Amino acid sequence: MYLNCHTYYSLRYGTFSEIELLKMAKTHGVYYLAVTDINSTTACLNFLKEAKNYDLHPAVGVDFRNGVEQLYVILAKTNMGFQEINTYLSKHLHEKKAFPIEAPELRDTYVVYPFQKILERKTVQLQVHEFIGISLSDLRKLPFSNYRHETKKLVIQQPVSFRNQSDFNAHRLLRTIDLNTLLSKLPTTEQGSISHRMIPITDLRTAYKDFPSLWENTERILSKCKVDFKFDYENENQNQAVYLEDRKADFQFLKKECLRKVRERFPRPTKELYARLDKELEAIRSMDFVSYFLINYDIIRYAKSKNYPYIGRGSGANSLVAYILGITNVDPIELDLYFERFINVYRSSPPDFDIDFGWNDREDITRYIFERFPNTALMGTYVTFQYRAVVRELGKVFGLPKEEIDAFLIGRRLKNPNPDTDEYLKLITKYGKLIHGFPNHLSVHAGGILITKKPISYYTATFMPPKGYQTVQFDMNIAESVGIHKFDILSQTGLPKIKHAIEIIKENQPNAEIKDVENYKQFTRDPNINNLLKTGDCIGVFYVESPAMRVLMTKLRTQDYLNLVAASSIIRPGVSNGGMKNEFILRHRNPERCKQAHPVMMEILHDTYGVMVYQEDVLKVAHKFAGLSLAEADILRRGMRGKVSSKGQFERIEQKFKDNCVKKGYSDQLIEEIWGQVKAFAGYAFAKGHSASYAVESYQSLYLKRYFPLEFMTAVLNNGGGFYNVQTYINEIKNCGGIVEPPCINNSDHPNCIKGKTVYLGFGMIKSLEDRTVQRLLSVRQTSGLFKSLDDFVDRVKISLEQLMLLVRLDAFRFTGLDKHQIAWQAQFKLKATKQDYHAPVLFRTQQKSYALPQFKTNALIDAYDQMELLGYPLVSRFDLLAEQMSSDCLAKDLPSHNKKRIVIYGDLVTAKGTATNDKRLMHFGTFLDKHGDVFDTVHFPNVSEKYPIIAKGIYKITGKVTEEMEYFSLNAEKVEFQTILPDPRQVDEGHKTSGQLADKFIGSPKIINS
The missing domain is CATH 2.40.50.140 (Nucleic acid-binding proteins)
Incomplete structure (x- = not known):
């Protein structure tokens, strides 16, 4: 029996997984086993889940430590005790506070103090639930201690952190990495003990034979530790149970909202449509997903109240209810979306709703969710040690020079290696492979948010990342296994491009008629828009601008909505890897080729020419082609995505798939061909509704790209671009008839802006230009008007010479009519002569000194080099710069x-x-x-x-x-x-000089004209 075991979730300390701990316990004949990671409950739920397969009694708790100093182990007697432990741990992790040396009194828990800590305390008054842990090494001290007679308070506490010497070595390396030191300098106080290993239960009983009460006490408290959760197909929905006061009110509200809004989507609803709606509502009610829908609906209503654009996608996009409520914008009737992919009576998890918001809106959506719902947390995820990174870390641990590690990683040897290096590299290789895959540190899932019916601490402890929202200590797989289904609140740059493009159009073309982008169906019928798809003219357009997508649409002759929906899915690796992408294209281009498809496949997948394209096609083929039940088909689909965890379940379904096909009389060749296509999906294909959601957003962007290209491309630049670099989008603006100007003191803003057909690059594009400089410039210009000259600018804006020269080099003062080299000279003298730190408003300005300057003349090549240095790209064609x-x-x-x-x-x-x-x-x-x-x-x-x-x-x-x-x-x-380009003409023999040193480059001494 072991009540103090660590896994590798004792970060940078432990050396094996919770599964390996269970296997080890089974091998050693252990029945009572507790996982107690250091300041973590990450492993607890999966440990409880997997323990059912090992015929032992599991317990869970936490080993509380300040650094590596062990204070006490707290075990949970019940689920409530587990919640108390999580609450206590979370509070200290959030506040980054050290744990007190005495454990708090937590309900339904046991506390075990290590013997050494008890010896260090002058007085000890143990509570009923508190005990003293005696390890194997403590047995030598116990007979000589005053506590030898405390027979009711002593328990066995043999820590388990390592299996063997290799584990211990890896532990020392992890500790060294954690402390960022050399292995030779690792203090023994920062390490565990090699004795912290599990021994067979018979040997353990022999070791404690002289203290039988310890065995009895340990067995008694561990047997009373019964934390119970249900997992996988046995679990219960742990999401927030009700949205209003009870389930009945929830369902009435959901149905009422659907009936109220149905005519907004379908002006002439049919009996068939109402029948589909009733079917969905009943399925949602019977499966207890009503509150899940209503919470998503609540989030969407808030987003609409703030005018935040969004896209709802995932399997939930197959839902008529979701479409009517506005959670998604995909018409499942028009697309004949497969209802069973969205929801069926065999699935235990609700449909996926991935809701995308603009990158600048998601933070407020997250804040709203945390304030709106009481039991909320972000989903956690673990960043693991990757092999190359581990090798580099271990290289530092052993004190190897960086060049030796670099050479090792690319498979080269140095000409004169240190003779000790080979031995070190052997160790690095061995332990690099062992540590590879270990959890390194906790992070935050890309967009998952949990909203549970019980407090988050009922399930796990949480930590507080810089985002400022509590985050659970486990990942999405454990969450789903226990019945917690995340809400995916994601961000992207495509949506704000649409929103900002419309704002820019209204400002630049106030009289322009802008169509309602929410009514996307009008765009799908526009031949001018569809022609952009057919020709691949989609730079800047969400999801369809990449070279691979552009090539696919050209081959596919994509020129309608359904084709784009298909293209969004067949671009995925699952379809491509099975050879189905090319077959789909060929059958689309030549309908006669469809005759090669098996008649049953053609009947099942008529819309996609007998080719599997979408995730739900796996369901269709498994159910209709192979005769599996919908429950079995859904297991197959989930297995393709790596979500079937029951041992052997996926393999059994695969065998039944093939056996049923044999019974139906299909040839072995056909069976293997179809199964190969099914298997090739491997979780990479989209659900049809998911692809359709992307297609909707693409059409909204395509409309703006076709009819307002300059404003749209400006919005693209202002929202981080997309697949390509900035220069590509600038080139696209020019291709659309626009003029791109470098930043201008009087015309530019922080973002890029457009006036007529001229796009002025924003100050935010200039490397090294400080935000505070931009803020001062814009504030002064807004309150006091445009700048009339350099003198006027220097009088009104507090700016350093270095910052001013960045603007000068980009010719931002060209409105003065002066060459930028002349401006540079004037700036040098005027700012060097000005020592004041604060530009206070003055009634009468002192006239600035003027200087007689030599005649300077810049040229396009000098401008191009300044632009490449300060913007990252030239505003002239690189072809014009060829040498x-x-x-x-x-x-x-x-x-x-x-x-x-x-x-x-x-x-x-x-x-x-x-x-x-x-x-x-x-x-x-x-x-x-x-x-x-x-x-x-x-x-x-x-x-x-x-x-x-x-x-x-x-x-x-x-x-x-x-x-x-x-x-x-x-x-x-x-x-x-x-191809090389012409050199910078300002480079002279004595070395490279930048335009920031212009005053040193030109001959002639300036003369003061007036003062």
Whole structure:
């Protein structure tokens, strides 16, 4: 019996999982076993769950420590005791307070003080529920202690942290990493003891044979520890049970809201529609998901009250109820969405609602949820040790130089290695593999929020991350297993692009008629918008702008809503890996090819040409093709996503799938082919409603891109861009007829802004320009009007010379008509002469000194270099900066006329994506712009990638052969050469000098004209 066991959730201390602890206990004949991690209850629920498979009596608690100093172990007698422990632990973790040396009096708990801590205290008054723990090493001291007669208060406390010497070594390495020191300098006080190991239960009984009361006491208290949760298919819904006062009121409110709002979605509702609505409502009620729907509805109503754009997606998008309430914006009737994917009587978990908000709105939504619902926490997740990172950490632990570790990681040896290095590297390899995958630290899930019916502490302790919201100590798998289903509140940049684009349009074109973007169906019927999809002209548009999506839509000839919905799913790896993507495209382009599909598959999946495209297609095929029940089909679907945890369950369903197909008379070849397609999904395909949700947002963006391209692209820039870099979006603005200007003192704002067809880059785009400088500038300009000159600016805005020079180098004072070099000279003298720290308003301004300056003249090349340094990209074409003339005039539009021919083309790199081949070599897919700003794509097979690496952004001369697939043309690269650009003309022999040193570069001494 062991009441003080650690797993690797005792972070940077423990060395094995809770499952390995259970296996070890089984091997050693242990029946009573407690997991008590250091200041953590992470392992407790999964330990309780898995213990049922090992025929032992589990107990849970916490080993409370300040650092590594053990104070006491508290065990939970009941679920209420577990909650008390979690509450106590959470309070100290939130406040980052040290634990007191005496345990608090917590209801339904036992407290065990280590013997050594008791000996250190002068007086000890133990409560009824408090005991003294005696380890194996303490047995030598006990006979000589005053506590040897405290027979009712002594228990066995043999800590278990290690299985063997390797574990102990790994523990020492973890402690060293935690302390950021060298292994040779690790204090023994910061380590556990090698004796903290589990021994067989017979050996343990022998060791304590002289103290039988210890055995009896330990067995008695552990047997009374009965914390009980139900898991997986036995669990109960642990989400907030009711939204209003009771379940009946909840259901009446849900039904009333659906009937009140149904005509907003369906002006002429049919009997069939009402029948579907009644079916859904009854299923939601019978499965106790009413409050789940109403909480999501509450969140959406708050978002609408704040005018926050959002997208509801996930399997819940298959729901008519969700569509009517406005949780989603996908019409399940129009798309014939599969009801059983959304909800069926066999599933225990509610449908997924992934609700996306703008990146700048989600924080307020999160705040509202925490204030609105009493038992709320963020979902936790563990960041684990990755192998390369572990190797680097262990290299530091052993004191190896960085260059030796770098060489080791890329498989090279140094010319003159230290003779001791090999031995160290062997140890690093061994323990790097052992520690790889261990939890390193707790973090916050990307968007999961828990809203439970009982206090969060009933289930777990929490920690307080910088976000300021309590976060549970376990991940989503444990949460779902115990019956807590997260609310996914996510953020993205696509939604604020739409919102901000509309705001920009209203400001820049106040008389423009803007259609209601919520009424997306009007956009799906617009041929001008659909043509953007067909041609792949979608830069800036959410989810469809990437090269892979652009290529897919070109091959697919995507020009309607349903095609886009399909494209959003077949781009996913699950569909592609099974070979179904190409088959779908071929059947779409040539309906005659559909005859190759099995008649049953074609009947089941008629809309997708007999090809599985969506997650619910797994349900359809398993149910209708293989004859599985919907319950079994759903297990299969969840198993594909890694969510089936019952041992052997997925394998049994797979066998039944194949057995049923044999009974139906299908050939072995067909069975394996269909099963291969099912298995290839592997959790990567979207639900159809999920894809449709993305398609809705894409259409909303496409409308703005087609009819208000300049305002839309400005909004894209202001919301972090998307798949591409800033220069690509600036190029797109120019392609749309816009003019892009560098920041201007009188026209720019912090974000980018547009006036007519001119887009002024914002001050926020300038590297090293401080926010406080921008705030002062804009505040003064807003309150006192535009600036008339440099003198006027210097008089009114407090700014350092260094900050001012950033603006000067980008020609932000060009409204004065002066060359920026002249402005730079004046700035040097005026600010160096000004020593005041505070620009107070003055009634009469002192006239600034003026100077007679030599004639300076900047040029486009100097401007381009300043822009590249301060913005990260030039505002002129990089083709205009080439040092050598191009040897070919071939353009992207010329590729079709050169099919199967070898050509030379110049391209400005947009992006290059690397991917591993079957033999683990690296190849690349490149996207480039030609000199007119049009896109073309390249394929770089491993031999080319290795010989001609893509080293940096810039222009490349590419030699290759044009290929065509389904009317999509690309270039198989054979030779790739980076092209140099003209040097900065300001660089002189004595070294590089920047424009910040302009005063040192020009000959002639300025003369004071007046003062």
